[in-house]
Amino acid sequence: MSNLPRKHLFDLPDGMIYLDGNSLGPLPKGVSEAVQKTVEAEWGGQLIGGWNACKWMEQPSRVGNQVGRLIGAPAGSVVMGDTLSIKVFQALAAGLQMRPDRKAILSDTGNFPSDLYMAQGLARFKDQGIELRMVEPEDVAGAIGEDIAVVMLTEVDYRTGRRHDMAAITKAAQEAGAVMVWDLAHSAGALDVEIEASGCEMAVGCTYKYLNGGPGAPAFIYVRPDLVETVEPALAGWLGHDAPFAFDLDYRPGAGIERMRVGTPPVLQLAALEEALKVWNSVTMKEVRAASVHLSDLFISEIEARCPMMSLVSPRDCAVRGSQVSFAFENGYAAMQAVIARGVIGDFRAPNVMRFGFTPLFLDDGDIIRAAEIIEDVMVNKLWNTPEYHARKAVT
Numbered sequence: 259m260s261n262l263p264r265k266h267l268f269d270l271p272d273g274m275i276y277l278d279g280n281s282l283g284p285l286p287k288g289v290s291e292a293v294q295k296t297v298e299a300e301w302g303g304q305l306i307g308g309w310n311a312c313k314w315m316e317q318p319s320r321v322g323n324q325v326g327r328l329i330g331a332p333a334g335s336v337v338m339g340d341t342l343s344i345k346v347f348q349a350l351a352a353g354l355q356m357r358p359d360r361k362a363i364l365s366d367t368g369n370f371p372s373d374l375y376m377a378q379g380l381a382r383f384k385d386q387g388i389e390l391r392m393v394e395p396e397d398v399a400g401a402i403g404e405d406i407a408v409v410m411l412t413e414v415d416y417r418t419g420r421r422h423d424m425a426a427i428t429k430a431a432q433e434a435g436a437v438m439v440w441d442l443a444h445s446a447g448a449l450d451v452e453i454e455a456s457g458c459e460m461a462v463g464c465t466y467k468y469l470n471g472g473p474g475a476p477a478f479i480y481v482r483p484d485l486v487e488t489v490e491p492a493l494a495g496w497l498g499h500d501a502p503f504a505f506d507l508d509y510r511p512g513a514g515i516e517r518m519r520v521g522t523p524p525v526l527q528l529a530a531l532e533e534a535l536k537v538w539n540s541v542t543m544k545e546v547r548a549a550s551v552h553l554s555d556l557f558i559s560e561i562e563a564r565c566p567m568m569s570l571v572s573p574r575d576c577a578v579r580g581s582q583v584s585f586a587f588e589n590g591y592a593a594m595q596a597v598i599a600r601g602v603i604g605d606f607r608a609p610n611v612m613r614f615g616f617t618p619l620f621l622d623d624g625d626i627i628r629a630a631e632i633i634e635d636v637m638v639n640k641l642w643n644t645p646e647y648h649a650r651k652a653v654t
């Protein structure tokens with residue numbers, strides 16, 4: 259039994275077992291009040307003066323340092339802003355610029371579609387011969403040829419939970435002369451990431467999942483400190499300029515990681531995130547990871563013992579698994595709706611994947627056993643087999 263849970267730090271609806279923190283983290287206590295203060299005292303009270311009096315302009319790097327601490331990045335190497343898709347674009351563009359003699363981006367078929375779409379968008383842009391090459395996740399290391407400019411991977415597969423070997427792939431990429439970009443969307447706040455130690459050139463990630471920043475919370479970007487001064491940002495926004503309020507007609511990149519900023523920071527979202535990050539104050543990522551492995555292993559053994567009709571899609575070996583567990587079931591969509599209706603919140607990913615996320619700050623063994631009992635009831639008694647559970651919702 260893990261002694262990690264800090265349920266008292268979250269506002270979770272009574273009776274709900276929330277196994278979807280890998281998609282949208284729950285509301286940490288204190289966030290509503292912090293946002294209300296930012297709205298009323300700062301925005302309402304200071305109006306335009308808030309940019310100086312409340313240090314809104316410094317939020318992206320201040321919060322970036324707090325996120326950086328959780329992914330093993332040194333102070334001054336992470337900045338917040340925009341959506342993750344935008345940060346992927348920025349990192350890809352910077353990576354291509356670092357290898358001007360190469361044209362190919364390598365990724366895998368398990369990557370989240372938006373990351374692949376960003377690469378495809380870049381490849382279409384002005385017909386410069388840029389190409390996105392996709393291989394199966396297992397084949398990435400062998401596919402890093404000498405023509406690859408950038409290897410861009412999401413460490414943990416959003417659908418299967420399969421985890422890439424960050425150290426080995428980064429090494430292979432760099433030995434082949436490619437730039438390595440990691441997407442940590444399903445890692446930050448879940449795994450004990452050591453991004454600086456990995457040596458990768460860049461990393462990006464979101465904060466609405468395991469970091470509990472709330473819907474629409476901004477993304478982050480890390481650039482290796484020894485390289486950042488060489489980056490000429492493709493998204494050359496005014497707040498990444500060296501002197502935004504000089505209003506120069508020509509772009510001049512800002513100092514260090516500041517250049518990866520684009521436009522106005524999302525002040526209210528950053529206020530929510532900054533408060534939400536306080537839940538990490540008294541834990542280490544190693545403790546979180548150990549508890550996540552324990553909860554995930556427990557869930558796998560409970561489900562396999564109770565529900566033979568569900569087959570494990572995620573790796574059984576925790577060393578190559580993130581913080582989610584996925585099972586395939588032919589009627590997975592309807593089954594997940596029936597499970598959700600009984601208070602266990604997971605989600606579904608086409609074509610047949612029932613996905614469950616393990617977020618040890620607010621889950622314990624009792625939650626896992628109770629969730630398994632409810633899932634067993636739904637599966638064994640085919641409680642999913644009604645028209646209402648087959649009707650598709652618009653999103654998630």
Ligand SMILES: Cc1ncc(COP(=O)(O)O)c(C=O)c1O
Nearest residue numbers: 341342343370372412416441443
């Ligand atoms: C790996 C990964 N990349 C990109 C995205 C898209 O991020 P955003 O909607 O913040 O641009 C997500 C999740 O939505 C994701 O899981």
Ligand SMILES: Nc1c(O)cccc1C(=O)C[C@H](N)C(=O)O
Nearest residue numbers: 280281282370416417474653654
């Ligand atoms: N970003 C999301 C959203 O705006 C709406 C619904 C879901 C999401 C997600 O983050 C999905 C998530 N990346 C996934 O792994 O499926």
